[in-house]
Amino acid sequence: MKSLVLIDSDALTRTLISECLTGKEWRIFEAEDGQAGMDLVLTERPAAVLCDLRTPKRNGFQVCRTIREQESLKKTRVILMTVSRFSNDRETAFASGADDYLVKPIIPVELLRVLTLNGENGAASRETQAVSPAAVGPTRIRFWGVRGSIPSPGRETYGYGGNTSCVEVRVGEQIIILDAGSGIRRLGQSLMKEIGEKGLSVTMLISHTHWDHIQGFPFFVPAYHPKVNIRILGYEGAVHGLRGALFEQMQTAFFPVGLNQMATHLTFEEMDDMQFPIGSGVTVRTMFANHPGICLGYRLCTPNGDVVYLPDHEAYERSEVERQKAEKETSSTGLEYARMQDEKVVEFLRGAEVVIADSQYDATEYPTRRGWGHTCADDTVLLAARAGAKKVFLFHHDPDHTDEKIEAMVASAREAAARSGSQIEVAAAREGEVVEVGEVNSPD
Numbered sequence: 001m002k003s004l005v006l007i008d009s010d011a012l013t014r015t016l017i018s019e020c021l022t023g024k025e026w027r028i029f030e031a032e033d034g035q036a037g038m039d040l041v042l043t044e045r046p047a048a049v050l051c052d053l054r055t056p057k058r059n060g061f062q063v064c065r066t067i068r069e070q071e072s073l074k075k076t077r078v079i080l081m082t083v084s085r086f087s088n089d090r091e092t093a094f095a096s097g098a099d100d101y102l103v104k105p106i107i108p109v110e111l112l113r114v115l116t117l118n119g120e121n122g123a124a125s126r127e128t129q130a131v132s133p134a135a136v137g138p139t140r141i142r143f144w145g146v147r148g149s150i151p152s153p154g155r156e157t158y159g160y161g162g163n164t165s166c167v168e169v170r171v172g173e174q175i176i177i178l179d180a181g182s183g184i185r186r187l188g189q190s191l192m193k194e195i196g197e198k199g200l201s202v203t204m205l206i207s208h209t210h211w212d213h214i215q216g217f218p219f220f221v222p223a224y225h226p227k228v229n230i231r232i233l234g235y236e237g238a239v240h241g242l243r244g245a246l247f248e249q250m251q252t253a254f255f256p257v258g259l260n261q262m263a264t265h266l267t268f269e270e271m272d273d274m275q276f277p278i279g280s281g282v283t284v285r286t287m288f289a290n291h292p293g294i295c296l297g298y299r300l301c302t303p304n305g306d307v308v309y310l311p312d313h314e315a316y317e318r319s320e321v322e323r324q325k326a327e328k329e330t331s332s333t334g335l336e337y338a339r340m341q342d343e344k345v346v347e348f349l350r351g352a353e354v355v356i357a358d359s360q361y362d363a364t365e366y367p368t369r370r371g372w373g374h375t376c377a378d379d380t381v382l383l384a385a386r387a388g389a390k391k392v393f394l395f396h397h398d399p400d401h402t403d404e405k406i407e408a409m410v411a412s413a414r415e416a417a418a419r420s421g422s423q424i425e426v427a428a429a430r431e432g433e434v435v436e437v438g439e440v441n442s443p444d
């Protein structure tokens with residue numbers, strides 16, 4: 001019997017794949033995250049590894065690269081699988097050393113085909129701490145950058161703002177920064193006024209290292225101040241680590257000051273866990289977004305309610321509908337599967353006070369931009385409505401969208417929500433706007 005290590009965080013997928021291989025001469029070892037999977041790979045030295053791209057603790061690219069670094073595993077066949085249809089994920093998978101790449105839903109005959117290619121490879125086989133809302137006051141959200149892709153200043157975008165993604169969230173004394181797009185420059189200027197004698201500590205959560213989410217970082221002046229501590233968290237991207245991506249954009253060819261010249265206590269943490277506490281009273285939950293490479297959505301669970309930040313994500317169902325139209329295909333399985341993936345997003349948004357989410361396109365634009373990793377605004381609002389969220393902010397506005405266009409998208413999304421019977425509040429994120437979550441309790 002040949003052994004197979006199956007790594008997927010979704011128990012149902014593991015069961016379906018195991019069932020499809022039952023009686024086919026495969027002994028299966030299951031793991032729900034990349035780290036546990038790698039432990040199994042090192043002890044079992046399997047003939048094949050079937051690993052989902054977006055697994056916690058170590059993603060599929062990392063698993064692939066680690067296996068390829070081991071001489072003793074050179075005969076192990078590595079197959080990455082994913083719900084992602086982005087072509088550069090496929091290319092990165094092969095660049096990371098994958099032998100094959102499967103797009104979910106997995107078709108049994110296709111799975112058997114890729115597993116049995118070079119079947120003789122069997123030779124490698126060895127047979128939070130609770131805090132009361134009154135203690136911290138309301139959770140305050142401030143938008144510093146709301147645009148996607150590239151800064152787009154100008155008269156036509158003046159109302160909503162032209163800076164790229166950066167959102168500040170305050171919970172009591174804690175300062176949490178979501179992404180470091182060009183909006184972070186002005187946030188930095190504002191924070192400089194608060195440094196004082198005792199200094200300042202901030203936590204920065206990076207969704208992913210695409211340019212529009214990190215390009216403001218070199219201009220974040222507190223990072224050059226000796227009394228500022230910055231803890232930067234993210235998940236390792238497709239090719240470069242988090243630190244590597246920030247480091248590279250500050251190399252001589254691109255920027256006059258290097259990362260090492262920043263005076264702060266700067267720490268980088270590439271996350272392993274999908275849920276972790278930051279400071280007192282705030283727990284962060286994460287989910288992998290449907291976006292090229294490794295991209296996260298964050299859910300900040302605060303004493304006043306939860307704030308979800310999902311800046312770059314492509315909703316699954318519309319993407320699948322448009323794909324089938326474009327490829328003149330009809331597949332109810334594909335559609336059902338896409339809906340199941342959307343349901344996971346709904347669960348992630350469930351009951352949130354505020355959802356800030358990708359709404360880059362409208363329904364007429366979307367078909368020509370399918371597969372770019374972004375969502376139609378109506379879909380974002382309907383997903384948040386289904387999740388019972390209280391308020392949703394359209395975010396990651398397209399650089400070509402004028403204030404007028406964004407207002408029309410808000411109107412359309414409101415209509416879509418009303419038609420679905422939802423009472424959800426709908427607005428577009430606007431640079432400079434402050435949103436409070438929870439009651440301000442005045443002390444007696």
Ligand SMILES: [Zn+2]
Pocket residue numbers: 148149210212213311312396
């Ligand atoms: Zn983006």
Ligand SMILES: [Zn+2]
Pocket residue numbers: 208210291295312373
């Ligand atoms: Zn992106």
